[in-house]
Amino acid sequence: MSERIPVKDVTPVKVHQPDSSNQSIRYSSNNRIxxxxxxxxxxxxxxxxxxxxxxxxxxxxxxxxxxxxxxxxxxxxxxxxxxxxxxWPQDLTLLAYIFIVAAFALFFVTTFAGRVWCGFMxxxxxxxxxxxxxxxxxxxxxxxxxxxxxxxxxxxxxxxxxxxxxxxxxxxxxxxxxxxxxxxxxxxxxxxxxxxxxxxxxxxxxxxxxxxxxxxxxxxREIMCTHICPYARFQSVMFDKDTLTVAYDVSRGERRGPRPRKIPHSELASKGLGDCIDCNLCVQVCPTGIDIRNGLQYECINCGACVDACNGVMEKMNYPKGLIRFSSEAQLQGGTTKILRPKLVGYAFVLVVMLGILIANFLLRSSLEVDIIRDRNSLYRETNDGLIENVYTIKILNKSQQRRQYHIDIEGLPDYRFTGEQQISVKGGEIFSIPVSIATDAYNLNAPVTEIHFKVSTQTEEGDMVTVLEPTNFLYR
Incomplete structure (x- = not known):
């Protein structure tokens, strides 16, 4: 029991990162990336x-x-x-659906191909x-x-x-x-x-x-990606062993080190060398200043700059390309990347469902919105000719971008008298308010509160009729 177990320090040492030992010069021009x-x-x-x-x-x-x-x-x-x-503000649900679709599209892409949004868009x-x-x-x-x-x-x-x-x-x-x-x-x-x-x-x-x-x-620059942007922090929950990320092939690249170009690739194994010549170009081209050879890091934005740099070096050395490449953890460990997997299928399913709901809301969205406001000064009044009268304000919102003609009718009240304009013209994107009064004989009313509907209809440029029935109450007694 006196023998000590040998321990190897495998703490990754990041190359070319700002030196935090002296905070006074941490972000000085001489310490930048x-x-x-x-x-x-x-x-x-x-x-x-x-x-x-x-x-x-x-x-x-x-x-x-x-x-x-x-x-x-x-x-x-x-x-x-x-x-x-x-x-309009009334269409806030559409905006919410757009954001939900965008979020799940981002989750789907990240699960499949890592942070390509960060690197390319x-x-x-x-x-x-x-x-x-x-x-x-x-x-x-x-x-x-x-x-x-x-x-x-x-x-x-x-x-x-x-x-x-x-x-x-x-x-x-x-x-x-x-x-x-x-x-x-x-x-x-x-x-x-x-x-x-x-x-x-x-x-x-x-x-x-x-x-x-x-x-x-x-x-x-990179401080936005590494310290401020929240996406870099929670991206890991969407990763799995089959997610494609920029990765360094350790089994092929190690032991790294410089060597003359005349050594053929077939003799590297006999000399105890891997394909990596330790040129550090992958570090120098990285916009966040990390060393991809240290493994997956949250600072990596999957821009692929290190892939191009390494492939250029491999080409000059007459080595096979792909020492640094878009690959999955499963593939680097000798397995195969599974495209269809529960997490990815789940994100795709939710994305399709939410996209369908968004499209349905767009297709079912009416270009007309009507709001009825009762006169709050009096519940009802009796006219000189003995009719019971209620006063309303009709607000018509033309959600289209063209001027349209609207016709107003009443449903649910027999033998009524309509006072006010029944044919109005509203510009595109305008909210038009019009006061009207509805009067009827008391013998037509069977209860103190009668539900009626204001029927507002218009014809679109394509010839389709758009009709909105807005309920309200006709009061008596």
Missing amino acids: YVRSVSGPLETFRRYFGFIFLGLFALLPWISYNNQQAILFDLAEQRFNLFALTL CPQTTWTYMFTWIEEKVEGSRHQRMALDQRPLDTDKFVRKTFKHLLWVLLALLTALTFVGYFTPIAALFTNFFTFNTGFWTTTWVIFFAACTYGNAGWM
């Missing part, structure tokens, strides 16, 4: 994929539909225009890459940027830094203007902003979002 540019199929796909969504973001608010901005979230008027569709990642691209074009490659930050301030450094930040501010400002343009008419916004004619709150929001973009993509 310098991302190296990389080329490859995944990087090319990510760039073009990002350009598509970036183009949609920039162009959508400029598209017109029916002589108005096609996509406009008008908070002041409390309506959202989405081409031919107008959503997240706005933080997209704008960070754009800011990094500007930085690289102005200040040079990774090594040149590191050398520039270590130099004392001189004319060249001042000019480069100033020009970089001016471009950052310009990009952030254009981003903020475009984003605010989804909530206010964008053409007028750009004109008024650059002529200093915007209102206080509009200017405040533009400056606020510009400052957020500049700070998040220019300075915070």
